Amino acid sequence: MDQKRLFAAIALSIGILLIFDTWNRANQPPPDPPAAAAQRPDAPAPAVAAAPGASPMQAEAQATALRRPAPRARFETPLMAGSINLRGARIDDLVLTTYRETLAPDSPSVRIFSPRDGQNPYFAQWGWTSADGRTLVPDGDTEWTAVTVGRLVPERPMTLRWDNGQGQIFEIIFSVDSQYMVTAEQRVRNGGGEAISVLPWVRIRREYTPPTAGFFILHEGFTGVLSGRLQEVTFSDARSEGARRAGTALEQETMGGWAGITDKYWLAAVMPVAPDQTLRTAYRHVNEGGGTAGDRWQVDMAAPEPLLVAPGATGTLGTRMFAGAKEVNLLNDYMARYGIAGFDKAIDFGWFYFLVKPFFLVLHWLAGLTGNFGVAILLLTVAIKAAFFPLANKAYQSMAKMKILAPKMQEIKERYKDDPQKAQQEMMALYRSEKVNPASGCLPILIQIPVFFALYKTLFVTIEMRHQPFFGWIQDLSAPDPTNLFNLFGLLPFDPMELSPFLHMPAWALIMGVTMWVQMRLNPTPPDPIQAKVFAWMPVIFTFMLASFPAGLIIYWAWNNTLSVAQQYYIMRHERAAAKAAKAPGNPK
Amino acid sequence: MNLAVAALKGCVHCYRYTLRGVIGANCRFYPSCSDYALEALSVHGAVRGTLMSAGRILRCNPWNPGGYDAVPGPQAPKG
Numbered sequence: 001m002d003q004k005r006l007f008a009a010i011a012l013s014i015g016i017l018l019i020f021d022t023w024n025r026a027n028q029p030p031p032d033p034p035a036a037a038a039q040r041p042d043a044p045a046p047a048v049a050a051a052p053g054a055s056p057m058q059a060e061a062q063a064t065a066l067r068r069p070a071p072r073a074r075f076e077t078p079l080m081a082g083s084i085n086l087r088g089a090r091i092d093d094l095v096l097t098t099y100r101e102t103l104a105p106d107s108p109s110v111r112i113f114s115p116r117d118g119q120n121p122y123f124a125q126w127g128w129t130s131a132d133g134r135t136l137v138p139d140g141d142t143e144w145t146a147v148t149v150g151r152l153v154p155e156r157p158m159t160l161r162w163d164n165g166q167g168q169i170f171e172i173i174f175s176v177d178s179q180y181m182v183t184a185e186q187r188v189r190n191g192g193g194e195a196i197s198v199l200p201w202v203r204i205r206r207e208y209t210p211p212t213a214g215f216f217i218l219h220e221g222f223t224g225v226l227s228g229r230l231q232e233v234t235f236s237d238a239r240s241e242g243a244r245r246a247g248t249a250l251e252q253e254t255m256g257g258w259a260g261i262t263d264k265y266w267l268a269a270v271m272p273v274a275p276d277q278t279l280r281t282a283y284r285h286v287n288e289g290g291g292t293a294g295d296r297w298q299v300d301m302a303a304p305e306p307l308l309v310a311p312g313a314t315g316t317l318g319t320r321m322f323a324g325a326k327e328v329n330l331l332n333d334y335m336a337r338y339g340i341a342g343f344d345k346a347i348d349f350g351w352f353y354f355l356v357k358p359f360f361l362v363l364h365w366l367a368g369l370t371g372n373f374g375v376a377i378l379l380l381t382v383a384i385k386a387a388f389f390p391l392a393n394k395a396y397q398s399m400a401k402m403k404i405l406a407p408k409m410q411e412i413k414e415r416y417k418d419d420p421q422k423a424q425q426e427m428m429a430l431y432r433s434e435k436v437n438p439a440s441g442c443l444p445i446l447i448q449i450p451v452f453f454a455l456y457k458t459l460f461v462t463i464e465m466r467h468q469p470f471f472g473w474i475q476d477l478s479a480p481d482p483t484n485l486f487n488l489f490g491l492l493p494f495d496p497m498e499l500s501p502f503l504h505m506p507a508w509a510l511i512m513g514v515t516m517w518v519q520m521r522l523n524p525t526p527p528d529p530i531q532a533k534v535f536a537w538m539p540v541i542f543t544f545m546l547a548s549f550p551a552g553l554i555i556y557w558a559w560n561n562t563l564s565v566a567q568q569y570y571i572m573r574h575e576r577a578a579a580k581a582a583k584a585p586g587n588p589k
Numbered sequence: 590m591n592l593a594v595a596a597l598k599g600c601v602h603c604y605r606y607t608l609r610g611v612i613g614a615n616c617r618f619y620p621s622c623s624d625y626a627l628e629a630l631s632v633h634g635a636v637r638g639t640l641m642s643a644g645r646i647l648r649c650n651p652w653n654p655g656g657y658d659a660v661p662g663p664q665a666p667k668g
Contacts, residue, residue: 391651425657428619432656439615442622442649449612520610528605535610 018163020123063106071143073160076154077176080324084152085115085123088140089160089172091182094323096266097364103467103475108346112323121207124268126172126184131306132197136164144172154178167192181334182326183273186315190309198309200317201302202270208277209235209295217460218348222283222299224259224269225342226252231259232348233283238297242285251282256341259283260322265463267326267346270301273318275339280304325463328360348461363386364464374470374477377459377556384451385563391444391573405434425538452560456553474508477552479504504547508554513543515561522568593635603624617655622646628660 058307070087082094094113101107114120114248128137138144144160152158157175164170173185179206186200212220212235220234232243238249255278272279279301287294307315320338324330326347335343349356359380408430416423430436459465466478473483483489485505486496496503517539546554601623609623616622625645629637641660649655 424619428656431617432654433652437617437655439617439655440651441615441617441653441655442646444650445612445615446646449608531606531610534606538610 068437071146073146073148073152073158075158075174075176075182076155077178077180077441079179080112080115084146084158084160084174086144086146086160088125088142089127089138089144090123090125090140091321091323092121096180096324099325100467110266110325112268116207119208120210122205122268124182124202124204124270124323126186126202126319127200128170128186128188129199129201129302130197131199135168135196135198136166137198138162138164138170152176155486168196179330179334180322181338182321182323183318185273185316185318186322187314188307188309189314190311193311195308195310197306198315199303199306200315201300202319202321203298203300204260204268204270204321206268206297207295209292209297210263216262217350217457220263221247221261222259222297223262223267223346223348224281224283224299225257225345225561226254226259226281227257228341230342230345231283235285235295235297238283238285239287239295243287247284247286249285250285251280253278253282256339257281258322258340258343258346259301260346261297261299262346262348265326265466266324268321268323269346270299270319270321271338271340271343273320273338274301275341277318278304279319282382322573327463328357328364350457352450352454352457355451356458359455359458360462363462367464372470373468374474374552374555377477378559379545381455381556381559381563384455385567387561388444389567390446391440399541405430405436438542456556459553459556460550465550468552470551470555474551474555477555478550480504480548481508481551483507505543505552506547506551507530508551508558509543509547512546512554512558512561513539515558515565516542519561519565519568522565538578591635592651594630596640597635597639598627598630601630617649617651617653618645618658619656620659621647625660632660632663 039060057199070085072083072085072093074083075081075091079098080094080096082091084090085092092113092115095111098111099110101110106192113122113124115123115534125140127139130137142162144162146158147161148156148158150156152174154176157173160172162170167190169189169191171185171187173187173188175183176367178185181428184202185201188196188198188200210220219232219234221235222231222238224231233249234538256272256275258269258271259281260267261581280303281301284296284298284300286296288296301319303317307317309315320340322334328344328347331346332345334340345353345358347360350361362383363373363376363380366379367373370376370379409427412423412426412430416426466476468477469475474481479559483506484496484503485507486503487494489507520539542557605623618625620628622642622645626638626642629641630647632638633641645658648658
């Protein structure tokens with residue numbers, strides 16, 4: 001019995017932790033800086049020395065801030081716009097023109113990349129490392145010349161050129177498609193008298209830590225499919241792993257695939273142009289200057305070995321850089337068009353990929369059909385419930401027969417009045433001999449859990465829910481319901497959330513709580529009194545836990561509960577009618 | 590009781606206080622699947638206990654009559 005209490009206590013504390021996590025998300029303290037600010041060692045592979053380059057880069061950043069603004073070349077596709085910084089050959093200005101930050105009509109477009117001298121530096125950069133130690137290669141301060149005039153637009157590539165003055169000419173030929181993909185061909189033409197050895201690389205670098213949802217069913221941080229395997233490393237794991245291994249959280253040679261840094265909805269990633277090209281890929285983190293402000297996150301891909309370029313020859317490396325929204329159809333399309341292995345896994349489908357992905361596709365199809373994403377959620381839930389209905393119904397088919405057994409059951413209850421365990425045992429024996437059983441069994445329930453979890457996950461990660469309205473007061477299904485019980489749904493002129501993030505109890509969460517309470521009333525009460533008490537509080541706990549969740553998810557929960565209740569009610573009525581028909585005099589049955 | 594058994598039993602208890610509340614108890618047997626699992630883990634250890642519990646859950650479906658089904662004792666005849 002003591003052990004039982006202990007486990008009950010453990011279960012409760014897990015519940016409290018979950019709630020705490022949800023409440024805490026709003027005001028998370030900044031994570032601790034790593035014990036020692038890791039400095040990059042200059043030694044081993046050329047890629048390591050050049051690509052992440054901590055201290056020289058830092059100095060350069062300070063120097064850049066003091067100088068005149070860098071020359072830029074603009075680019076534009078139907079879905080994004082920005083500019084290439086000609087100083088350092090990096091794309092550090094990129095917005096997604098079809099997505100806005102907020103619902104306000106004058107809201108700015110979603111920004112992915114920002115320059116180093118501004119807020120939230122985040123950029124993609126292409127470069128070379130000198131492997132022979134004497135070839136002069138471009139660095140972060142190099143001013144490139146845009147050979148092509150005008151803007152970089154689809155079907156019109158742009159060439160950047162730099163002459164190192166020692167016989168080598170470096171070129172980067174950028175091209176864009178009509179969506180989110182930038183292709184870069186790095187070339188070095190050796191006009192010198194001796195062979196040179198250089199190592200081309202591309203990197204995505206983020207010099208700030210974004211606020212993350214911090215929820216365990218959503219991955220944010222490093223992600224990529226390397227050698228056919230999805231490799232996800234969260235920001236905090238990369239920080240601790242980087243501190244242990246001199247800034248490298250993960251490093252491996254991989255053929256094809258892709259790697260990048262992901263947010264809930266957005267991704268910046270790099271990949272080779274040729275699906276059979278092998279590149280050395282790394283996830284890195286270093287801390288410059290301590291605290292979260294000093295966090296530097298980097299994904300880089302480099303040739304596995306330096307290119308040996310003979311006099312008169314040209315060495316090349318072709319890579320692509322994706323910066324955009326993780327729309328499932330778009331990623332699928334890229335995966336097929338460019339042979340990018342596992343590119344759809346940029347969306348955090350999780351363990352139930354085989355279920356979540358079809359749900360995604362059906363949900364989007366329904367959303368297109370009905371014109372409202374909320375309605376699509378309701379319809380898909382109905383469809384899944386309907387698919388499981390025969391299972392639930394099968395169990396209740398024997399219910400009518402049960403009624404006939406009622407006198408026998410009463411007799412058992414009377415006989416073992418003082419021993420409910422024995423009574424239940426006898427009851428089960430009776431069910432068996434009469435071949436009836438009121439319960440549907442544990443297996444059907446266990447099968448349903450992953451299905452409903454997959455649906456839940458689909459709704460959690462899908463970008464198509466973003467900024468989509470539902471009926472009434474819900475303008476954005478991906479944001480928490482804005483109404484609040486604590487100011488009487490707007491009757492009182494203040495925002496309780498300003499006092500404390502705890503004070504948020506939206507209308508849809510209350511609806512969800514009520515439906516859950518009703519549904520649990522229909523379940524048999526557990527025999528164990530502690531369990532019964534825990535269950536009685538469960539709707540309350542869930543109401544609070546889900547209060548700050550995206551509205552679309554709460555609506556789904558409420559709807560799912562409602563359907564469960566309706567299903568149970570229907571089956572019970574059906575069974576009662578059947579029992580009545582059986583009892584009616586003159587009925588041959 | 591070794592560590593693996595304790596951990597597995599902990600999982601079963603966790604299920605009983607959380608998930609079971611959400612999805613409801615639907616077992617067709619006596620003792621219920623979770624009681625059966627606890628008993629099987631105690632009597633037969635982590636590996637056999639887990640396998641027996643898995644088998645029990647597979648049996649617990651609408652096409653099985655259900656009813657009384659206790660964990661066989663440690664000396665149960667084999668085969």
